[in-house]
Amino acid sequence: MALYSEKVMDHFRNPRNVGVIEDANGIGEVGNAKCGDIMKMYLKIENGIVEDVKFETFGCGSAIASSSMATELIKGKPVKEVRQLTNKAVAEALDGLPDYKMHCSVLAEEAIKAALEDYQSRTGISIDE
């Protein structure tokens, strides 16, 4: 039995949307070095749509794979849909994570939420509509 599903390993080995968006209008960073996983999400939102998303992650295999999968799930989507993203959806899209690794997928959800809030406070545009 492998530690992770093939999907997880694929996203871990070839993470999608890695990097930085220089003119991002929503940035969220969650986690801390104490617990071992840190995720940073960069969003470029235009007309209520997440036009671009990139991430940087310090963390384990499932943290990197969750970040990568989460970016794929939200890219090109309207903000109000993105707001609904749950860590369960991220984990399911990865064909599951080991129980003790679920907290890593929670970080992906939280990083996106933090980035949306940052967008709201920068632009004054509500993310609740």
Add this chain to the structure above:
Amino acid sequence: MIYADNAATTKMSEAAVRTMVSMLEEGWGNASSLYSHGQRAKEILEKAREDIAAVIGAEPREIYFTSGGSEADNQALRSAAAFGRRKGKMHIISTAFEHHAVLHTLKALEKEGFAVTLLDVHENGLVVPAEVEAAIREDTCLVSVMYANNEIGTIQPIREIAAICKEKGVLFHTDAVQALGHIPVNAEDGFDLLSASAHKFHGPKGVGFLYARKGVPLTNLIEGGAQERGKRAGTENVPAVAAMAAALQETAGHMAENAAHMTAMRDRLIEGLKQIPHSALNGDAEKRLPGNVNFCFEGIEGESLLLLLDDKGICASSGSACTSGSLDPSHVLLAIGRVHDVAHGSLRLSIGEDITEAQIDEIIAAVKDVVTYLRGFSPIWRDLVAGKKEFIL
């Protein structure tokens, strides 16, 4: 594949496999039976006891076979504690970076009323004998200090500590699971109790032994038949014990040449990894096991490092939280003062006797690649490089 996780377990030697298979075929009798087939098993068992005793300069009757290192640690501590309790001595001294087989037993003993002092192991991962002496109280019944640490490989001043304990009349236990077969270990060192495990020296898993100096009273963990002089019940796993003896004789027989080769390879690996910026060796550079290399790399996390090394055919381990399944990184790295941020980025490479220079160079190149790659999208690394955070290493 380059197997660099010999501190986790080792491959059985050919001699050990051969012995085990032939004993499974011939020596399968019950060593307690009186007919000759059973007595043959008994002979094999006792021959193994003699061979093992000879390697560590002990008497055969001082060797008690167990299911491995964990059981031996548990029994050593429980025996000394029971002896102490009978004399009203309920204080135990150990160290902050022992194996969990020791630390968790101490936790249990604390709940049963014992007081435990865990000594500092300092930045270099070494216990200071004078601090052992200073910690000994009137009511101290046991000092337990591992021979060599399983994560950072540091070799402790066992003889000095044993001499202090002897003078103070306190029992001294050492967990020699990582040391035996790799560096000289002998009853002359002065320990009263010692734990060993076969699978760390090319023997089978699930077998080990407890050495107890003559006169040290043992307490049973497992009650039942009269095996092991009544101190450890259960029909003996004769093939595994015989294979353990064969493995130990072989590693001990080649110890000097193996250690010379491995030390040279270890130091080449350390030199190579030091070239990676913002990295640091964990544990003393000299007083360490010939096969142990342990580094921290700032800005990256250990599990992703291990997975990518695995993709390159290299087996290693890490003390990061995400590899242990808990939120805290290795207690050993924390004990030598590594902060969480850095401890998560640790890598242990424990090389074997047959490692080659070409393999060492392959490991160095692979680790450099992977560390650089992971730093490339680490938000911590970005902040460090941008000067928003200060480098620790």
